[in-house]
Amino acid sequence: MxxxxxxxxxxxxxxxxxxxxxxxxxxxxxxxxxxxxxxxxxxxxxxxxxxxxxxxxxxxxxxxxxxxxxxTIYESHQVDTKDKFRGDLILVNEEHQYFGGDEDLVSITDMNYENERTCFTAVDSTYTILRQVYEPMAQMIQDFYDKYNNDTLIIYGSYRDTEFQQQLYENDLAQNGSDDSTKVAKPGFSEHETGLAFDFSETENYDYTGKGDFEWLNANCFKYGFIVRYTAAKEKITKIQDEPWHFRYVGIPHAYYMDSKDLCLEEYIDIIREHPYDGQHLDFSDNNGNDYEVYFVASDDGAEKTNVPVPTGTRYEISGNNVDGFIVTVYKGQKPVVEEAPTKAFEDAENDTDSEDDSSEDSDDQ
Ligand SMILES: [Zn+2]
The missing domain is CATH 1.20.58 (Methane Monooxygenase Hydroxylase; Chain G, domain 1)
Structure with a gap:
């Protein structure tokens, strides 16, 4: 401390x-x-x-x-300082490495089978994603299907372990005869390693453009907690070219706020930092009239634990930002269920034996 x-x-x-x-x-x-x-x-x-x-x-x-x-009355809540590297709001980019492990993953194909969902597919059963991401992703695609009667969507990229990201990276370097890749993120620096991101394709040619009927997905994904992570307009900040196929889960309040204010994740993380616990919190309502309060708590980097003030009797979530602290999201006026995102995502971790051989994935993606 x-x-x-x-x-x-x-x-x-x-x-x-x-x-x-x-x-x-x-x-x-x-x-x-x-x-x-x-x-x-x-x-x-x-x-x-x-x-x-x-x-x-x-x-x-x-x-x-x-x-x-x-x-609102707040009480002190102790979290592991290293949990700042975990949660739905972690910023992973070329500057901020992902320190993962023990991700709670599910097979997209198995989950589709269990839930009798036939409106989309994954390349094969080795394609996995974080457990909490599957349902909002599937619900979004189900709603798209109900609207356009289109069941051609393929999940063409999802969770990748670091070894696989390394393989993609090296393949790209070899292909381009370069010592740096502009297409594939360095191992440890890809959002796909978090299990929070996935890529769409319309066919097996990796050709999702987000145009035509698919435009609905890119325009409405925030209602399900997703952002289109890399857009042409934000390329200077994200350092990644336009990728209309790459979706990232952040949770509904944050996806809503970023969409309505036209912010990329880098910008949003900076804005939240300007709203510390002992300052003015970020208060807003989403399109369904749900009220939220968001604030930042710096991590106590010298100590094993960090004190994070949380509201009493109100539902809240804590996520690390993967940089310098924690983001508390307060769900105002909703039922008081306490959820702690950083630990929740890693509890009941399954042994990940599925992700080794998903090398059929195209490498033209971060
Ligand atoms: Zn991607």
Whole structure:
């Protein structure tokens, strides 16, 4: 824990303690006042009938306690500092490596079979994706199918382990006779290694353009928690060319906000950092009228644990940003179910024996 951090935490704690002391004094004082007046009242009543009731009305408990009953109350929650590398909002790009392992993956083909979904396919049963990504992805494609009666979509890229990314990278270097690839991310730096991203293809030729009927997917994916991660307009920031086929899961509130403000993930992560816990939180509502509150908590990089303030009695999620801290998402006015994204994604991890031989995937993608 850094010195600055300690003094910050202490000052917060001190302020909190002071508040508690003041409240306690007011309560004790008020009770004392009432007890005192009850006694004096009894005394006065017995001795005189001219006891002046207006004395009591001068001070009421609420006059001195300036607390808004609708105000959110936060409590400290300890998370593993290394969990800043985990969660739905991690930023993985050429500057920020993915430190993964133990991803909770499901086979897309198996899940389609179990759920009797025939509106899309994966290349084969070795194609896996994070468990929490499958359902929103499948639901989005189901809604697309219901609208356009088109069942030709193929998941042509999904989770890749680092060895496979290495293989793709080396193949691309060999093909282009170069020592750097502009098409394939370096091993450890691809979103596909997180299990949060997938690629569409219309046929087996890796040809998804997001045009025609498919335009609906690119325009509506935010409603399911996805962003089109690499667009031509943001190429200077993402350093990756237009990839209309590459979708990345971030969760509904964040996909909604990024879509409505036209932000790429790099920009959004920077904006959230400007909304720290002890500053102005990012408050917004999505197109369904759900209210959210989002704020940033810097990771305590010298310590094993980081204190993350979270709201009491309200559903929230914590995700690392893979750079310097945690992002807390508060689901206001929804049922109080506590979810912790970083650990949830890695609990009940399956042994990943499926992902070794998915080398049939085309390499023209990050
Ligand atoms: Zn991709």
């Amino acid at each position: 850094s010195k600055q951090k300690i003094s910050k935490e202490m000052s917060i704690r001190r302020a909190k303690t002071m508040t508690e002391v003041v409240i306690s004094l007011v309560i004790v004082g008020t009770c004392g006042f009432f007890v005192k007046n009850t006694f004096s009242n009894m005394k006065e009543v017995t001795s005189s009938s001219y006891f002046d009731q207006t004395d009591i009305e001068v001070t009421t408990p609420t006059d001195n306690v300036n607390i808004d009953p609708n105000q």
